[in-house]
Amino acid sequence: MKILVDTHVHTLASGHAYSTLNDYIEEAKIKGLEMFALTDHGIRMPGGPDLYHFYNQIVIPREVGGIKILRGIEANMIDFEGSLDGEDRLLDQLDLVIGSVHPICLPGGGKREYTKGAIAMMASGKIQVLGHPGNAQAPVEIEEVVRAAREYQVAIEINNSSFLTPSRRGSEENCARFCELGHKHGVPFVVSSDAHVRYDLGVFDGALALIDQQGVDESLIVNTNAEKFIEFLKRKGKLKNDFNTGI
Ligand SMILES: [Zn+2]
Ligand SMILES: [Zn+2]
Known part of the structure; x- marks a missing residue:
């Protein structure tokens, strides 16, 4: 299986990442x-950009050197009600909002609280x-999160860095279960690198091995190519006036 869209990339602006927009364009080629x-x-x-960084992404071209670029954010869940650290006007404007829990931004939760927050983020329609x-x-x-993902048609991310970074140690088993149950319930999936340096862009080997092992149907993966991912985002009310694909 080939994944031609990397849905999750960090630049220097994240404070603990090491590549520029231009680096990623070159790497994508x-x-x-x-x-x-x-x-x-x-x-x-900690060390992240302020809101103006995200608003101003409108200056970034839609396509450079044949590589299409989406303007997004990996927003932090900041309470167990599923609130995000971006105002609604900004989240509406962006092409892609990933909603993530980072314990450094929201410590003190247990399984119950993180589950409640994740479902609330999906139900909000903002991610x-x-x-x-x-x-x-x-x-x-x-299983609760998978059922909610199906109901709200939010993509479950299989993130390649989860198998590499010490900050998410022990994730394989949970990711395998997400693959298994997500396939069973027919939820949308994305496969991403979560690159913090250009060399990790488009590196999905751990995620793809797991998807293969769990037999996730390729039709459920919405970022295998640009057209398919654009269609998914348009279905979610994004990219209204951009990336004409005849939809
Ligand atoms: Zn993250
Ligand atoms: Zn990330």
């Missing part, structure tokens, strides 16, 4: 990607992707 999404961390992440929900450091009730 090398790797043969069609598209990637800029999803820097929301403002509550299109639930970021790394398999994170063992912020565990959720997987």
Whole structure:
């Protein structure tokens, strides 16, 4: 299976990432990607950018050197009611909002609280992707979250960095369960790198191995190519006037 859209990428603006927009464009050409999404961390992440960084993404061209670019954010869940660290006007404007739990931004939760928050984020209609929900450091009730993802048609992210970064140690088992139950219930999935340096862009090997092992149907993965991902975002009310695909 080929994944030609990387839906989760951090630039220097995230404060603990090491590549620029231009680096990622060059890397996307090398790797043969069609598209990637800029999803820097929301403002509550220590060292993260402020809101103006996200508003001003309108200056970024839609396409450079044949590579399509989405303007997004990896927003932080900031309470157990599923609130995000971006105002509604901003989240509406962006092409892609990933909603993620980072324990550094929201400590003190247990499984019940993280589950409640994740479902509330999806129910709010403000996110299109639930970021790394398999994170063992912020565990959720997987079947409840999968059922909600199906109801609200929010994509479950299988994040390649979850198998690499020490901050999400122990995520494999949860991610496998998300694959298994997500396939069973027919939820949308995205596969992402969560790159913090250009060399990780388009690297999905751990995520794809798990998807293969769990037999997730390729038709459920909405970012296998740019056209399919654009269609998914348009169905979610995004990209109203951009990326004409005849829909
Ligand atoms: Zn994250
Ligand atoms: Zn991230």
